[in-house]
Amino acid sequence: MSSTTISGKPAVRRPLTPATARFLMIGMLMAIIVAIGALVADRFLRPANLANVFEQATDLALVALGQSLTVLTGGIDLSVGSLISLLSVLTSGLIDGNGAMVLPVCAGVILLGVLVGTLNGCGVVLLKIHPLIVTLGMGAVLQGVALLYTRSPVGGIPDGFDSIAYGRIGGLSVGGIAVLLIFVAVAVLLRRTATGRAIYAVGDDRHAATLLGLKVRRVTILVYAASGLFSALTAIYLVARFGSGQPYTGADYTLSSVTPVVVGGIVLSGGRGNVLGTLLGAYLLALLNNLLNFLHVPTQIQLVAEGLIIMAAVAVHVEREKRA
Amino acid sequence: MLLVSGVSKSFPGVRALSDMQLEVREGEIHALVGENGAGKSTLTKIIAGVQPPDTGELRLDGKPVHWSGPAAAKAAGIHVIYQEFVLFPHLSVAENIFVGAMPRTRLGLLDHAAAERSAAALMARLGVSIDPRRPASELSVADQQMVEIAKALVERPKLLILDEPTAVIAGKEVEALFERLRRLRDEGVAIIYISHRLEEIFEICDRVTVVKDGQWVATTPVSEVTRDRLVSLMVGRDVAQLFPPRPAGLDAATAPVVLRAENVRVGHRVRGVSLELRGGLITGLAGMVGAGRSELAMALFGGLSMDGGSVTIGGATYTRMIPARAIALGMGFVTEDRKSEGLAMLQDVGANISAATLHDVTSGPFLDRARERTMAQADIAGYRIACRGPGNAVSTMSGGNQQKVLIARWAHTCSRVLILDEPTRGVDVGARTEIYRIMREIAARGVAILMISSELPEIVGMSDRLYVMREGVLTGLLERDGITEERVVDLATHARQAA
Secondary structure (H helix, E strand, C coil): CCCCCCCCCCCCCCCCCHHHHHHHHHHHHHHHHHHHHHHHCCCCCCHHHHHHHHHHCHHHHHHHHHHHHHHHCCCCCCCHHHHHHHHHHHHHHHHCCCHHHHHHHHHHHHHHHHHHHHHHHHHHHHHCCCHHHHHHHHHHHHHHHHHHHCCCCECCCCCCCCHHHHCEECCEEHHHHHHHHHHHHHHHHHHHCHHHHHHHHHHHCHHHHHHCCCCHHHHHHHHHHHHHHHHHHHHHHHHHHHCCECCCCCCCHHHHCHHHHHHCCCCCCCCCCCHHHHHHHHHHHHHHHHHHHHCCCCHHHHHHHHHHHHHHHHHHHHHHHHHC | CEEEEEEEEEECCEEEEEEEEEEECCCCEEEEECCCCCCHHHHHHHHCCCCCCCEEEEEECCEEECCCCHHHHHHCCEEEECCCCCCCCCCEHHHHHCCCCCCECCCCCECHHHHHHHHHHHHHHHCCCCCCCCEHHHCCHHHHHHHHHHHHHHCCCCEEEEECHHHCCCCHHHHHHHHHHHHHHHCCCEEEEECCCHHHHHHHCCEEEEEECCEEEEEEEHHHCCHHHHHHHHHCCCCCCCCCCCCCCCCCCCCCEEEEEEEEEECCCEEEEEEEEECCCEEEEEECCCCCHHHHHHHHHCCCCCCEEEEEECCEEECCCCHHHHHHCCEEEECCCHHHHHCCCCCEHHHHHCCCCHHHHEECCEECHHHHHHHHHHHHHHCCCCCCCCCCEHHHCCHHHHHHHHHHHHHCCCCCEEEEECCCCCCCHHHHHHHHHHHHHHHHCCCEEEEECCCHHHHHHHCCEEEEEECCEEEEEEEHHHCCHHHHHHHHHCCCCCC
């Protein structure tokens, strides 16, 4: 009994951390998809196709990054879809093909995204209403405003703007690389800063976080503001990809942004998970869609496949939790 | 009636039980005692079919049994009342009792009237008066416990296992529970009673089995063993003195006042309390569960907002307090509910220790993990926290070691005041003495300690000054030789004064 820390014992094989296990699972699913893809079409494994997959994950990954942060605090942001719609019509409508307007409009759109997110956060904190309701209401308002502004695709972009989506560096899309870097930066911030720890603590237990003297309200507002920021970036990216903003462009993202989050292992009740899982989740979904396209599977069936993947991912997670 | 023999169970890296034995007879209350991590929970889970044993045998009424799962054990009449209740808050008492087995009318509809009648009959059998139509969420914790027991009785149990049933109730409620358990015993039900509170074992149990490090140590009639003997069997050594001696030369009257609360009010729970905490001393706060002790402590720390009154600390008086300010003023708070309010169970020892002082381990915008690790390593050695190191997840540690992690965390912030709410709940005897020693060390730095405890020997043994609270007001202040169990009980319970 000279020392109470166990140090001299032979190393016990430590169980995998949940994050590692999750990454392995996604990696295995990807490997399966790649194997099937390689069997059915030799074009599947070509660099050009894989670069395509990398590019196609960009928009979903970006929205899902913001969603990851709100979910990590135990919340959710259901206004992202409408916000993307509104900001995309504003971006292309206000730029309207004029190169000089690009910078001021993009800056304004980003600012507006952050502002809307901040309002969401303040609503959650001050009204003490469940984030689901606050952001659902905000989403309805934003969709309404977008439709007041325009009912059809509007405006346009100057030459060169589309390089955000279609530009390539070493064969990979510029937007995709940017998103990858943003994810790494956010992952480092979450892991290595006091604010990052606070986000996890708030999601783990709000009251406990308060008792630690953490600025729970500030953290909550921050994650919704960040979600607004990433929605704004997604809107700009989509305008670059499609050439104009449409008032329903974002509609699908509201719920689909939650998919990579959950598949990537972030728990809906908050406090657990890793944004890099979200990124992998987005790549996995893009890869799956790509494979189904190769197989000429109709879109409806693709949705079914996506749904099954979500359920499987969550089921595996729950099973692991039970054993833990 | 139940015979467990040669049972072993291993988990990755841990041998939880080895060659365990236990014999429980019909119509007896059999105590199962041992330190945390001794294997009581694992044994319970094996008996209840939650986990299969690796080796060994379970016999029920002489016949060997192999449970396919908890349902099989239940069907055979084995029921466990866990510390955490599994009641549906919005369902009525009757619905909770018959959950999944509601009586039906001839049309196949749920027969609420019949359920309520049967529930009322069960309540009568237990000797309690709880309206079967009330939603479970409205019941007191003690009544919820009765509903849990009633739920088990529906299935006519042969063996009832209670895991720390008195951790959540106090005083008269405990007496009432014991009365009910004796009734069940007299009806022939065998009861396994798990508790850390040795006094209770002597009060209610017939025989006791001591386990230590996953192994059987002794089984004996309670009447043939003393408290000290039990403790030494559990710990494996003599605990000469549970409580460290009060340091000599400490004068309660002249110690400096570090915190003064004036007329603090919190809703109906705390109705105008004034008290002083003095540096270097352990001030106790005794009272029944529900007397408002935790609420008062929370209010001093800012976890609950005061509806009136003020707190004076560090030369300034505050009518509003928030935890961030309390921490900045040199306060620390080890909460009652270690798992949900205290620790981030998923995180490691290092992150939990630094959680309230992250600015100390931050350089520039980033956390300095190396400094955090150094800090944790010092605490692990200083407080003798048993773990693999700063990277050990707290969720895998015993209650006593988790509590030490929490104390270590707050020891970094509490230059003036440290509040501990039930610091030894669910903590085994060996770790308790360590926690007492650590409390004395922290007090010796001049920190004023406020300790809330529902355990009389503990609060009497540790307090230099002792406030007693009842129904939201202080009913007395005891000092030094005036601190006796009788006085505390008297002040905590004596009948409501005439208005």
